[in-house]
Amino acid sequence: MSPFSDKREETVSVLGEKALIKAIQAWTQPIGLAAPEGIGDDCALIHIEQPGKHLLTTDGVIYGCHFDHTAAADLAGEKLIKRNISDIAAMGGTPQSALVSIITSSHLKTNWLKNFYQGIIRVAKRYGIHLIGGDVAEGPKDYFSGHMTLMGKVKKPILRQHAEIGDSLWVTGTLGGSILGHHLNFQPRLDEGKWLAEHGRVTAMIDITDGLAKDLPTLLQNKQVALLELDGIPICEAAYELAKQTGKPPVEHAFCDGEDYELLFTLRESVELNAFKRAWEKQFKTQVQCIGRIQESGEKHSLLNAKTGKPLPTWYGFEHISS
Secondary structure, three states: OOOEOOOHHHEHHHOHHHHHHHHHHHHOHHHEOOOOOOEOEOOOOOOOOOOOEEEEEEEEEEEOOOEOOOOOHHHHHHHHHHHHHHHHHOOOOEEEEEEEEEEEOOOEEHHHHHHHHHHHHHHHHHHOOEEEEEEEEEOOOOOEEEEEEEEEEEOOOOOOOOOOOOOEEEEEOOEOOHHHOOOOOOOOOHHHHHHHHHHOOEEEEEEEOOOHHHHHHHHOOOOEEEEEOHHHOOEOHHHHHHHHHHOOOHHHHHHHOOOOOEEEEEEOOOOOHHHHHHHHHHHOOOOEEEEEEEEEOOOOOOEEEOOOOOEOOOOOOOOOOOO
16 A cells, blocks of 8 residues: 555644644654653753664655555565664674654655554564654655664674684574565564574574675675585575566575575684584574575685685675765
């Protein structure tokens, strides 16, 4: 169902900016704070007393890009907050408070927007996140986007840049075919990310949003390549279904589709793989799979087939700004 209506009485234009902000404040009361810590002043006042480091991330969802008319409004709202939580998870952190900004045409349905916020609220309550502010602005006809800034904390962040030669490569869950539903119905690997950060032997981590083909090279440093066991890539059933429609091999969908929101991480060479997997399985039902190792090479290609030593096909993940 379209988020927009030509019937003015159904749209946010009836409310105007001030009344809409009051409506949003009322909708989000279950996860809100009173001003000045929450909505109501020029800024939200944050009291930082906890030890450790603080995290900031931002991400958005755009109608026609990250979801379309077939997506329920609450699932679009869930996607906004869960995309941001996934970033916090990738650094081993815990989310705390959020700002949400909306850019929309004036003929957006008021009830659709309320349901969008209901999706945000549902996820925020699950993870203990407070909504402390945001913004509303008018955009062109048939335009809607929601943008979140999410704040969190972490004792010892896991960064992207510290992978070492000999490290093993791991991925949670399964990959590919996200457009068939997973891109809306996924769970951020927050508990898994925190556990990995506490494990002490994880050297680098990233969440897979733009596809394994694009995100894996981000973990590699100079003269590093990923030697991948293609038979070990955990391919989602949806990737097989999508492959029937596209004619592409399922493994290509696993590498390129993106919006998997799984964790890709590296373990020190000294870690015994079977022992790590047993420890993982005691903690989580989430699947985890070793997919290869990092090795030193002067090879210009960063992804190699472990069986043949040859470069993988030229597969690309999602590129946000491309020709």
